[in-house]
Amino acid sequence: MNVLLLSVIVIVYMFIIGSLAFLAFRQTKNTTDYMIAGRSIHPYIMAISYGATFISTSAIVGFGGAASVFGMGILWLTFLNIFVGIFVAFVFLGKRTRMMGLNLNAHTFPEFLGNRFQSRSLQGMSGLVIFIAMPLYASVVLMGGAHFIAEVLQIDYNAALFFFTIIIAVYVIMGGLKGVMYTDAFQGSLMFIGMTILLIMTYSKLGGVIPAHERLTAMAPVAEQIFGAKGHTGWTSFPKFGSEYWLTLVTTIVLGVGIGVLAQPQLVVRFMTVKSNRELNRAVLVGGVFILMMTGVAFVVGALTNVYFYEHPAFQKISLLAVGKNVDNVIPLYISTAMPQWFTAIFMVTLLSAAMSTLSSQFHTMGTAAGRDVYEKWIGGKGNPVFITKTGILVAILLSLFLAWGLPLFFEGGTEIIARGTAIFFGLCAAAFLPMFVGALYSKKITRTAALAGFWAGFGSSFFWLFFVHIKESQSLLICKALFGVDSLGQNTFWAYVDPLIIGLPLSVLVTLAVNRFGKPLPKDHVAMCFKEIEKS
Amino acid sequence: MFGLGDFWVSAVFLLMILSTVLCVIYGALNWNKGGETSRLELMEEKRWSEEEKKIEDTL
Numbered sequence: 241m242n243v244l245l246l247s248v249i250v251i252v253y254m255f256i257i258g259s260l261a262f263l264a265f266r267q268t269k270n271t272t273d274y275m276i277a278g279r280s281i282h283p284y285i286m287a288i289s290y291g292a293t294f295i296s297t298s299a300i301v302g303f304g305g306a307a308s309v310f311g312m313g314i315l316w317l318t319f320l321n322i323f324v325g326i327f328v329a330f331v332f333l334g335k336r337t338r339m340m341g342l343n344l345n346a347h348t349f350p351e352f353l354g355n356r357f358q359s360r361s362l363q364g365m366s367g368l369v370i371f372i373a374m375p376l377y378a379s380v381v382l383m384g385g386a387h388f389i390a391e392v393l394q395i396d397y398n399a400a401l402f403f404f405t406i407i408i409a410v411y412v413i414m415g416g417l418k419g420v421m422y423t424d425a426f427q428g429s430l431m432f433i434g435m436t437i438l439l440i441m442t443y444s445k446l447g448g449v450i451p452a453h454e455r456l457t458a459m460a461p462v463a464e465q466i467f468g469a470k471g472h473t474g475w476t477s478f479p480k481f482g483s484e485y486w487l488t489l490v491t492t493i494v495l496g497v498g499i500g501v502l503a504q505p506q507l508v509v510r511f512m513t514v515k516s517n518r519e520l521n522r523a524v525l526v527g528g529v530f531i532l533m534m535t536g537v538a539f540v541v542g543a544l545t546n547v548y549f550y551e552h553p554a555f556q557k558i559s560l561l562a563v564g565k566n567v568d569n570v571i572p573l574y575i576s577t578a579m580p581q582w583f584t585a586i587f588m589v590t591l592l593s594a595a596m597s598t599l600s601s602q603f604h605t606m607g608t609a610a611g612r613d614v615y616e617k618w619i620g621g622k623g624n625p626v627f628i629t630k631t632g633i634l635v636a637i638l639l640s641l642f643l644a645w646g647l648p649l650f651f652e653g654g655t656e657i658i659a660r661g662t663a664i665f666f667g668l669c670a671a672a673f674l675p676m677f678v679g680a681l682y683s684k685k686i687t688r689t690a691a692l693a694g695f696w697a698g699f700g701s702s703f704f705w706l707f708f709v710h711i712k713e714s715q716s717l718l719i720c721k722a723l724f725g726v727d728s729l730g731q732n733t734f735w736a737y738v739d740p741l742i743i744g745l746p747l748s749v750l751v752t753l754a755v756n757r758f759g760k761p762l763p764k765d766h767v768a769m770c771f772k773e774i775e776k777s
Numbered sequence: 778m779f780g781l782g783d784f785w786v787s788a789v790f791l792l793m794i795l796s797t798v799l800c801v802i803y804g805a806l807n808w809n810k811g812g813e814t815s816r817l818e819l820m821e822e823k824r825w826s827e828e829e830k831k832i833e834d835t836l
Contacts, residue, residue: 525804
């Protein structure tokens with residue numbers, strides 16, 4: 241790779257990002273400016289900025305790599321991303337969240353829940369869960385970028401990770417945390433262009449849409465020979481029902497992220513910054529197309545890399561074996577070997593954009609969780625929360641860096657670490673927050689006790705399942721082995737492959753519903769205030 | 778269908794495109810709806826924006 245070309249493109253990119261952030265900063269001097277700036281934001285900007293926050297290097301590199309293993313069955317996740325993550329989220333949750341957030345004067349997701357259920361401890365505990373668990377998600381986003389840099393520049397992964405984290409830290413410290421929608425939208429636009437070119441070039445390289453699919457379909461016997469024992473049936477067909485591959489694909493990859501998106505703290509706050517329902521309506525159009533071009537393209541290309549590597553004289557292997565079982569390296573290796581140099585440089589900027597827009601909102605969420613939700617509101621800390629917030633962000637960056645360094649050492653070869661790490665976080669958020677979040681938006685009768693009980697049931701059962709039953713994690717964590725002498729309490733049964741979400745979310749829903757029959761209702765005037773203006777819209 | 782191997786993958790290839798079309802149609806039909814803001818909403822929004830600006834300054 242031409243390092244000079246890459247450096248020039250990255251420097252120009254950083255300069256544009258810096259200029260956009262500075263312009264936005266200069267435009268908003270006081271609250272009225274701030275309101276006007278928000279109100280006049282174009283729906284394209286809003287939707288693309290939401291999409292750029294949603295889609296990260298995890299989706300492109302991590303899930304793209306997972307697609308090279310599981311095949312195009314993973315496109316069920318793209319369908320859920322569009323239908324649930326955009327349509328359902330914007331139309332059925334977004335509008336109510338926006339209005340209720342205003343009524344409750346809520347500025348973070350934990351604050352929304354805490355104010356809605358009049359519970360400071362719920363706000364604090366939610367903030368704490370986010371602060372502790374989100375570094376896992378941030379770490380896999382860092383990993384996605386680092387794998388790409390390592391592959392393109394042919395340098396050590398750890399050196400690339402360090403270099404990438406420094407770029408992100410500088411961006412975050414220089415003001416990338418402030419909700420600057422214009423930078424997000426610029427980054428989202430670059431992502432859109434990069435992925436469009438990738439799709440066109442991949443299909444044209446493999447002879448067109450249908451011929452490319454047919455060539456992959458023809459490789460089914462190869463897949464069955466290698467992964468057949470685990471239920472694989474080929475890269476263009478679904479794994480055998482109930483097999484290990486089926487359970488991982490459906491319960492972890494597709495449902496974990498597909499449903500978990502509805503209770504993502506960094507995405508929910510986006511609804512509160514929207515100025516009217518019209519912006520949300522318009523964003524559905526832009527967002528749907530954007531997500532199709534992000535995850536749809538990453539997954540299709542990820543699966544098709546098998547044709548490229550298998551037919552390439554230098555490899556003659558399927559993708560997983562071409563990268564020495566390092567799943568997260570499939571997309572980086574494909575881009576650096578199959579695409580021209582100019583595109584590799586563009587894709588580098590695409591991935592930088594994907595990582596920066598997601599990480600800045602993650603660090604924003606973790607910073608406010610530490611400073612506002614836990615310190616100011618739960619503990620009742622007096623004085624300026626700036627120090628706690630900044631320290632919180634620094635701790636979160638270091639923790640994410642540590643995890644991104646340590647996770648590849650922790651899991652066995654062939655594990656889709658980035659995809660699994662993302663799915664664990666999304667699943668945990670769904671189990672802990674989704675029932676009470678939906679209840680908060682739609683039920684006037686839901687009680688504080690029910691919300692708290694559902695939160696603990698979802699969070700507790702997910703953690704238990706992760707540590708003691710779901711073998712992919714319980715085996716590596718060793719706690720189950722130390723206490724019970726086995727890798728998983730569900731060893732040799734299909735339960736060992738069932739994702740924590742499948743247990744945690746239904747349990748959380750049931751407990752919320754059951755306890756709601758007994759708890760004390762919230763004051764009527766408070767409920768009326770929460771739903772003010774909502775019925776009209 | 779589409780050169781793909783089985784029903785489930787062919788179906789989702791189609792569903793993925795149809796769900797995008799649904800988003801496009803919904804967005805286009807409701808392009809100008811929901812823009813009205815009541816006086817009460819504006820007041821709430823002013824209060825919210827003041828607090829939000831404070832938080833952003835903290836960051």
